[in-house]
Amino acid sequence: MRKTKNPEKQVLRIIRDADVVLEVLDARFPDLTRLPQYENLAKKLGKPVIIVLNKADLVPKEWAEDWKKILQREGFPVVFVSTKERWGTRILRKTIKSVAPKLPVVVGVIGYANVGKSSLVNVLKGKTAAPAAPVPGWTRGEQLVKISKEIYLMDTPGIIPLTDPARLVLIGAYDPNRLEDPELPAELLLRVLHSADPEKWPATIEEYAKKKNYLLKGGVPDTHRAAVDLLSKWQKGKISVPSLDWLKKVDAELNE
Incomplete structure (x- = not known):
């Protein structure tokens, strides 16, 4: 997959060249993983945008349905997908064809890092997909991958750079190993985990480190290792969402 030194230009090119744009969101935090500026750009260019709520297997059904209604009211088709469990892609293909201005259609994928763009591309490709460029008039630089006779995928998912790693690590958009101070987002996560199940989850990262036996010399809790873990x-x-109320509380904490 070809990389670029300027992710913003890459995303702009995808929106410009694609017939249909897939915006991949983390179903746990749809509002925090949206890209409204690019949604608006696609609308101005007359490009249909399909919202793909990935990791839908990790959230309560009520949460997903509520967000589907919110996004549909804004005029977006919404498809639930789990690239991990490999479901939802058949409906996604049908939705792509239903909004396509023409067939065959060229589809581009955009979204934050680690929301599941590459996984979605791989699932849509399937084992039999092969690079091809048979779409009449296609002269752009991006390689196309044939998904079906009517759907071709731009093999260059757009990746948006991060501006707030400590916050975005909680939405899966940043590697916690790269944080200088992972304790801050870990404490926030522990706070809501503990409030939901105080018997299972410690209240502080120090207590979590002791529970996991992550200790430095002298028995001092290794909070950095515990936070990354x-x-x-x-x-x-690997940490399931216990309830709709819990997820709403996490979402509220992140939006503060």
């Missing part, structure tokens, strides 16, 4: 588990979906 907790955040990594959260990003990988």
Whole structure:
């Protein structure tokens, strides 16, 4: 997959060249992973935007349905997908064809880092997909991948650079190993985990480190290692969302 030194220009090029744009959001935090400026640009250019709520297997059904209604009221088709469980792509293909201005259609994918763009591209490709450029008039630089006779995918997902790593690590958009101070977002996550299940989750990162036996010399809690461990588990979906109220509380904390 070809990389670029300027992600913003890459996203702009995808929106300009694609017939249909897929905006991939994290279903746990749709509002925090949206790209309204690019949604507006696509609208101005007359490009249909389909909202793909990835990681939908990690959220309560009520949460997903509420967000579907919100986004549909704004005029966006919405499709639930789980690239991990590999479901939702058939409906997505049907939705792409239903909004396509013409067939065959060229589809571009945009979104924040780690919301699941590359996984979605790989799932849509399937095992039999191969690079091709048979769309009449296609002269752009991006390579096209044939998804079906009627759908071609631009093999260059747009990646938006991050401006607030400590906050965005909680929405899975930044590697916690790269944070200088992962304790801050880890403490926020622990606070809401503890409020939902105080018997299972400690109240502080120090207590979590002791529970995991992450200790430095002299028995001092290794809070950095503990924070990275907790955040990594959260990003990988190993910490389940216990309830709709819990998810709303996390969302409210992140929006403060």
